[in-house]
Amino acid sequence: MYEDSWYSFVPEISHKKNVSISQTAVHRRRESLLQQPNGTNQTETIGPLEGLLEEAEISDDPPEPILSRRVKSYSDFYHVVRSQLSKDASKKQKRQKKDKSLEAILLEKPDNNTSGKHGSFQDDSFHDELLEASQQEFLLYREQLAMTERHLGALIDDTDDALKLLETLATSFRSVDIQTSSFQAQCDDLISEETRLQKLADEVGTDLHYYAYLDGVTRRLNAPGASRLVDHENFAEILTNTDACIGFMAKHPTHRDAESYLARYQSSLAKALHLLESGFTSHLETVSSEISKQISSTQSEAARHALAYGRFQELVLDADGLVGNVQKVIRSCYDQLGNPVDGQNFDYYSNTSINIFSSYSDVRDRDLRPITQHDLETFKREAKEANAQTASRNFIKQCYERSFNEFGLFAQIFSIEPQFSMDGKSAYAALRTQQKALVSVANVAPIANTLYPVLQLSDLRTICNIVGWITNEYLLLEYDEEESRYTQHCQQLSARLLLEHLWPLTDKAFENEITKSISKHPLSPETLKIGPVVNGVASSNAHPITKRALELLGMYDQAMPKERSQKSSPVIFRIVHETILALQRAEARLKAIKSANPDPDPDLFMIKNLLILKNELVSLEIGDIRSETAAMQHFGQIWDTLSPQNWMGLFRGILGGSLSLGLWSSAANNTAANGKTAPAKDVVRDASEKLDELLRQNIYAFTQRWGALINAARSGKKGAKSLGTVEKELDVRLLAAFGGQPEVLGKLKEAIQINAQAQKELGGTRGSR
Structure with missing residues (x-):
C-alpha cells in the first residue's frame, strides 16, 4: 500500500535517528523508517531538510463542481459521464501521490517514552486518513451522480410541461375545427358554385364565338382584295375556323338560328374554296405561259425534260403559301x-x-x-x-x-x-x-x-x-x-x-x-390421212387442225400468266371445244368414205389427235410447256385417267349390255370403284371431260373391233383372216399412227387383248346358256 520512496524522507524533528547502512549488501531491502532507532548501529546523523515546500492540507470538503459537457442525447449521456469520471480519477491519482509523499515526509519519529502512549492514537489517525483518501473517488462519483439526477429531473419536468402545453393546444385546435367545419362546408359550396359559373361563362363565351365569327369572315371573303387571301398562310386559319363553326352548328341544331348560321357558314366555306381554286388555276396558267413557250422553242430532249419537270416544279412551288393552302384542302x-x-x-x-x-x-x-x-x-x-x-x-x-x-x-x-x-x-x-x-x-x-x-x-x-x-x-x-x-x-x-x-x-x-383456223378450216381429203411420224415427234403426223390448236395453246400460255392460261379460261375452252368439233366432223367424213378408202381408221384417227391435244392440256395444267417435241410425255398419266381400274370387268359390262356406250365417261371410274353413278356434267361447260369421253369411246370402239378380228382369226372361221395377217395389219396401222411411241403401242395392244378375252368369255357364257 505504501511506496518505497516514502521511507527515504525523514520529517524535521528535535531528535536524531541513527541509520546504519551496510556497505557490502547491494540488493538488501532498505530499513523501514518506522523501525525504532538503534543507537549503537547509527553511524551518521541526518540533518533537517531545508527549504521543504509543503502543500496545503487536503480538505474534507467536497470538490468543487465541474461543469460537464452537455449531452446531445440520452444515449450520449453515458459516454460523457464516463469520460468525466476517467479525467477526475487521473487527477485524483496524481493528487494522492503528492499527498502521500508529503504525509510520509511529515511523519515524526516517535520517542521511546511516548511510543506506547501515542501508538494507538497515531494508528487511528492514519486509518481515518487512509479511509478518507480511499473514499475520495467514490464521493466525487456520488456528487456527479447527484448532479446528473438533478439534471434529468429537470429534463423530465420540462418534458411534462411541454406535453401538457401540447395537449392544451390540441384541445384548442379540435374545438376550433369543430366550430369552423360548417364554415368550411359553406366555403366549399361557394367555390363549387364559382367553378360552375365560370365554366358556364366559358361555354357561353365559346358558343358566342361561333356566332360572332360569321360577320368577320364574311367581310373578309367579300372584300375587294379577297383573292389575295389565298396567297397567305392565314387563309388556312379561315378554312379551319369555318369548318369548326359548321361542325358546331350541325352538332347543336336546337340552338337559336342554328340552321341559318349553318347555311351562311357553308356558303362562306364554298366561297373560300372557290377563291382558292381560282387562285391556284391562275397561278398554273401563269407558270404554263412561261414554260410552254420555252418547250416549244427548243428541240433538245434534255432541255425539254428540265423545263417540263424541274423548272415547272420550281415555279409552282415558288408560291408556297398558295400551294400550302391547296395541300391543306386536298389532305x-x-x-x-x-x-x-x-x-x-x-x-x-x-x-x-x-x-x-x-x-x-x-x-x-x-x-x-x-x-x-x-x-x-x-x-x-x-x-x-x-x-x-x-x-x-x-x-x-x-x-x-x-x-x-x-x-x-x-x-x-x-x-x-x-x-x-x-x-x-x-x-x-x-x-x-x-x-x-x-x-x-x-x-x-x-x-x-x-x-x-x-x-x-x-x-x-x-x-x-x-x-x-x-x-x-x-x-x-x-x-x-x-x-x-x-x-x-x-x-x-x-x-x-x-x-x-x-x-x-x-x-x-x-x-x-x-x-x-379451226372452226372454219376446210376438210380436204388430203388432210384426212395419218402419215408416218417424223423424227419421233408425236404431233408431226397430226391433223392440221390439231397442230394449229397446239400452236394457239402454246402462244396463249406464253403470253398469259398461269392464272389466265388454265383450262378455265374462255380462250382455252374455245380452242379445245372448237378442235373437238372439227375432229368430229373429220371423223364423220372418214366414216362416210370408209367403204371407198378404208385407211385411215376413223377411231385410230380420233385417238391419235385427241391424245395429242390431251397431252398438251396436261402440260398446260401443270404449268410446264416443254421445248422438247418428243412423243407424249404425259401419256401414262392420261392412260391412268382414261382407263378404268378393271378393264376386264368394264368390257364385260359393256358387252353384256349393263352399261351403254354413251355413259362410258369419267363416271365409269366411279361406277367400277364405288358402284355409284355420278351425275353427268354439261359438256358445253367442261371441254376437258368432253375430250376424255371421246377418247374412251374411240379407244373402246377400236379395241372392240380388233378384238373381234383376233378372236375370229383364232377360231378359224371360214373367210376370216389368219392371226398373223391380222396382227401384222394391226402393227402397220399402229406404227403409222404412233411410230416411235412404244408406250402407246403397248397400252393399245394390251387393251385389245383384254377386250378380245372379254368377248371370248362372254361368247362362251352365252353358248352354254
Missing part, C-alpha cells in the same frame, strides 16, 4: 395514298380537289403536248421501218418513265401519292375520270390507244410476244431483284394496261384466229 378529304377521309365537309373539299386536279391535268397536257406528239410520231415511224414489237417496247418504256416523272411531280405539288383503289370517292377515281393524252398513274388509256392500230394489223404471235414481254418484264420479278419505287409504279401501270386493254385485245385476237 382534308384524302390521306397520303389518296383514300377518302370521312368528314362533315367532304363533298365541299372533294369537289374543289377534283376541280384543281382537272385544271392541273389540262395545263400539263397542254404543256407536254409537243413531247407526247414527238413520242407518237417516233413510234409510228419505228413500227413501219423496223417492226411493231420493237417499236411497242420502246414506246411503253418511254410512257412508263414519263408517267413516273409525272407521279413524282404530282406528289411534290399536292402532297399525296394516289394508289390503285376501287373506291369511287378516292383520288385515284377522281384522276381516272380525267382522260388526257398524257399518261399518268390513273390514265393508261393513251398507251393502249396508240398500240391498238398497230397491234390490230399485226399477227397473233406479235401480239402475244408484246403481252408476254410486259408480263415478264414488269409483273414477274426475280427474287434477287430490288423492288424500287419505279418498279412498283411500272407494276401498277402494267397491271392496269394488261387487265383493262391488252388482255381483252389478245382474247379477241385469239377468238378471231380460232374461228378462222
Whole structure:
C-alpha cells in the first residue's frame, strides 16, 4: 500500500535517528523508517531538510463542481459521464501521490517514552486518513451522480410541461375545427358554385364565338382584295375556323338560328374554296405561259425534260403559301395514298380537289403536248421501218418513265401519292375520270390507244410476244431483284394496261384466229390421212387442225400468266371445244368414205389427235410447256385417267349390255370403284371431260373391233383372216399412227387383248346358256 520512496524522507524533528547502512549488501531491502532507532548501529546523523515546500492540507470538503459537457442525447449521456469520471480519477491519482509523499515526509519519529502512549492514537489517525483518501473517488462519483439526477429531473419536468402545453393546444385546435367545419362546408359550396359559373361563362363565351365569327369572315371573303387571301398562310386559319363553326352548328341544331348560321357558314366555306381554286388555276396558267413557250422553242430532249419537270416544279412551288393552302384542302378529304377521309365537309373539299386536279391535268397536257406528239410520231415511224414489237417496247418504256416523272411531280405539288383503289370517292377515281393524252398513274388509256392500230394489223404471235414481254418484264420479278419505287409504279401501270386493254385485245385476237383456223378450216381429203411420224415427234403426223390448236395453246400460255392460261379460261375452252368439233366432223367424213378408202381408221384417227391435244392440256395444267417435241410425255398419266381400274370387268359390262356406250365417261371410274353413278356434267361447260369421253369411246370402239378380228382369226372361221395377217395389219396401222411411241403401242395392244378375252368369255357364257 505504501511506496518505497516514502521511507527515504525523514520529517524535521528535535531528535536524531541513527541509520546504519551496510556497505557490502547491494540488493538488501532498505530499513523501514518506522523501525525504532538503534543507537549503537547509527553511524551518521541526518540533518533537517531545508527549504521543504509543503502543500496545503487536503480538505474534507467536497470538490468543487465541474461543469460537464452537455449531452446531445440520452444515449450520449453515458459516454460523457464516463469520460468525466476517467479525467477526475487521473487527477485524483496524481493528487494522492503528492499527498502521500508529503504525509510520509511529515511523519515524526516517535520517542521511546511516548511510543506506547501515542501508538494507538497515531494508528487511528492514519486509518481515518487512509479511509478518507480511499473514499475520495467514490464521493466525487456520488456528487456527479447527484448532479446528473438533478439534471434529468429537470429534463423530465420540462418534458411534462411541454406535453401538457401540447395537449392544451390540441384541445384548442379540435374545438376550433369543430366550430369552423360548417364554415368550411359553406366555403366549399361557394367555390363549387364559382367553378360552375365560370365554366358556364366559358361555354357561353365559346358558343358566342361561333356566332360572332360569321360577320368577320364574311367581310373578309367579300372584300375587294379577297383573292389575295389565298396567297397567305392565314387563309388556312379561315378554312379551319369555318369548318369548326359548321361542325358546331350541325352538332347543336336546337340552338337559336342554328340552321341559318349553318347555311351562311357553308356558303362562306364554298366561297373560300372557290377563291382558292381560282387562285391556284391562275397561278398554273401563269407558270404554263412561261414554260410552254420555252418547250416549244427548243428541240433538245434534255432541255425539254428540265423545263417540263424541274423548272415547272420550281415555279409552282415558288408560291408556297398558295400551294400550302391547296395541300391543306386536298389532305382534308384524302390521306397520303389518296383514300377518302370521312368528314362533315367532304363533298365541299372533294369537289374543289377534283376541280384543281382537272385544271392541273389540262395545263400539263397542254404543256407536254409537243413531247407526247414527238413520242407518237417516233413510234409510228419505228413500227413501219423496223417492226411493231420493237417499236411497242420502246414506246411503253418511254410512257412508263414519263408517267413516273409525272407521279413524282404530282406528289411534290399536292402532297399525296394516289394508289390503285376501287373506291369511287378516292383520288385515284377522281384522276381516272380525267382522260388526257398524257399518261399518268390513273390514265393508261393513251398507251393502249396508240398500240391498238398497230397491234390490230399485226399477227397473233406479235401480239402475244408484246403481252408476254410486259408480263415478264414488269409483273414477274426475280427474287434477287430490288423492288424500287419505279418498279412498283411500272407494276401498277402494267397491271392496269394488261387487265383493262391488252388482255381483252389478245382474247379477241385469239377468238378471231380460232374461228378462222379451226372452226372454219376446210376438210380436204388430203388432210384426212395419218402419215408416218417424223423424227419421233408425236404431233408431226397430226391433223392440221390439231397442230394449229397446239400452236394457239402454246402462244396463249406464253403470253398469259398461269392464272389466265388454265383450262378455265374462255380462250382455252374455245380452242379445245372448237378442235373437238372439227375432229368430229373429220371423223364423220372418214366414216362416210370408209367403204371407198378404208385407211385411215376413223377411231385410230380420233385417238391419235385427241391424245395429242390431251397431252398438251396436261402440260398446260401443270404449268410446264416443254421445248422438247418428243412423243407424249404425259401419256401414262392420261392412260391412268382414261382407263378404268378393271378393264376386264368394264368390257364385260359393256358387252353384256349393263352399261351403254354413251355413259362410258369419267363416271365409269366411279361406277367400277364405288358402284355409284355420278351425275353427268354439261359438256358445253367442261371441254376437258368432253375430250376424255371421246377418247374412251374411240379407244373402246377400236379395241372392240380388233378384238373381234383376233378372236375370229383364232377360231378359224371360214373367210376370216389368219392371226398373223391380222396382227401384222394391226402393227402397220399402229406404227403409222404412233411410230416411235412404244408406250402407246403397248397400252393399245394390251387393251385389245383384254377386250378380245372379254368377248371370248362372254361368247362362251352365252353358248352354254
